[in-house]
Amino acid sequence: MGPTRFIFLFSVVNTISSYLLMKHLQGVSNVVITDLLEDGFGDHPFYHCVVAEVPSEQQSNNGPVVIGFAMYYFTYDPWIGKLLYLEDFFVMEMYRNIGIGSEILKLLSDMAFNTRCNSMHFVVAEGNQKSIDFYKRRGAADITHDEGWRLFKINKSSLFKMSSGTIE
Amino acid sequence: MGPTRFIFLFSVVNTISSYLLMKHLQGVSNVVITDLLEDGFGDHPFYHCVVAEVPSEQQSNNGPVVIGFAMYYFTYDPWIGKLLYLEDFFVMEMYRNIGIGSEILKLLSDMAFNTRCNSMHFVVAEGNQKSIDFYKRRGAADITHDEGWRLFKINKSSLFKMSSGTIE
Numbered sequence: 001m002g003p004t005r006f007i008f009l010f011s012v013v014n015t016i017s018s019y020l021l022m023k024h025l026q027g028v029s030n031v032v033i034t035d036l037l038e039d040g041f042g043d044h045p046f047y048h049c050v051v052a053e054v055p056s057e058q059q060s061n062n063g064p065v066v067i068g069f070a071m072y073y074f075t076y077d078p079w080i081g082k083l084l085y086l087e088d089f090f091v092m093e094m095y096r097n098i099g100i101g102s103e104i105l106k107l108l109s110d111m112a113f114n115t116r117c118n119s120m121h122f123v124v125a126e127g128n129q130k131s132i133d134f135y136k137r138r139g140a141a142d143i144t145h146d147e148g149w150r151l152f153k154i155n156k157s158s159l160f161k162m163s164s165g166t167i168e
Numbered sequence: 169m170g171p172t173r174f175i176f177l178f179s180v181v182n183t184i185s186s187y188l189l190m191k192h193l194q195g196v197s198n199v200v201i202t203d204l205l206e207d208g209f210g211d212h213p214f215y216h217c218v219v220a221e222v223p224s225e226q227q228s229n230n231g232p233v234v235i236g237f238a239m240y241y242f243t244y245d246p247w248i249g250k251l252l253y254l255e256d257f258f259v260m261e262m263y264r265n266i267g268i269g270s271e272i273l274k275l276l277s278d279m280a281f282n283t284r285c286n287s288m289h290f291v292v293a294e295g296n297q298k299s300i301d302f303y304k305r306r307g308a309a310d311i312t313h314d315e316g317w318r319l320f321k322i323n324k325s326s327l328f329k330m331s332s333g334t335i336e
Binding site for chain 2: 016020031035036039040046047071073074075077078079080081082085087088105106109110117118119121122123124125126127132135139140141142143144145147148149150151154156158160161162163165
């Protein structure tokens with residue numbers, strides 16, 4: 001990887017990392033910058049990114065270069081087919097309301113079409129009405145509400161118990 | 169692909185397909201058997217399967233060979249890291265309550281560990297209390313209830329509107 005590419009990727013994961021810090025001030029992430037680099041840009045990427053950058057002629061030495069991102073990957077539903085799953089989506093506060101989010105979502109829609117995806121899925125925190133309104137204006141449906149789908153997790157310690165035969 | 173492998177894969181996707189028919193009797197799937205074959209076992213698989221088979225010495229000519237499956241893939245959360253996402257999980261009615269589901273879930277837990285996943289995620293329909301109890305006994309937490317995460321979708325026609333600039 002050349003130095004320019006590295007600086008760019010570092011800028012991307014640094015933006016993701018700042019966003020995580022902001023979003024979860026009270027917690028400690030399992031994921032560090034080196035994981036984000038390896039997991040997204042290593043030999044077997046587990047996610048992809050669309051990024052919004054400040055045009056080079058408007059960049060200052062101190063300002064951010066990457067000011068927004070969407071993290072996505074492809075999933076599958078045997079009933080629907082290929083899906084584009086939007087994992088996370090963020091535009092820095094001072095760059096909002098000028099259409100960057102819409103532009104990113106347009107790019108993702110183009111990508112969904114070009115990769116023959118039949119739907120885009122994502123989760124939103126129920127208290128985040130601003131985001132819910134943003135997506136609903138673009139045709140999003142709340143399938144937890146409409147179809148009763150609930151998201152579950154089994155954490156690492158319970159997986160370990162199953163794997164080791166402690167729970168059957 | 170050799171004929172034995174093809175017959176086996178056909179048996180797998182046939183089981184998935186029968187399950188889909190049973191689950192959604194009222195609907196028409198976008199996905200047909202040839203899609204399931206291509207999407208799961210082509211050059212770029214979008215899902216993986218664990219299958220439960222009747223041992224060869226107990227197979228009859230008319231009985232099913234593949235009697236259960238779990239469909240899964242890997243996803244990513246920038247806060248948690250790699251996730252094993254359990255998309256669908258099914259054991260034929262007459263083969264239930266003899267531990268096949270537990271065995272499949274144990275295999276998936278082993279796989280999650282070996283691939284350094286920090287959690288297993290999945291959705292369950294809120295009316296499916298039997299499945300919810302099955303997962304909760306194994307340590308599952310309802311993060312729609314506990315953390316307020318709601319699942320949304322944007323369907324193909326709305327993606328097209330965004331892609332073509334009709335919605336901004």
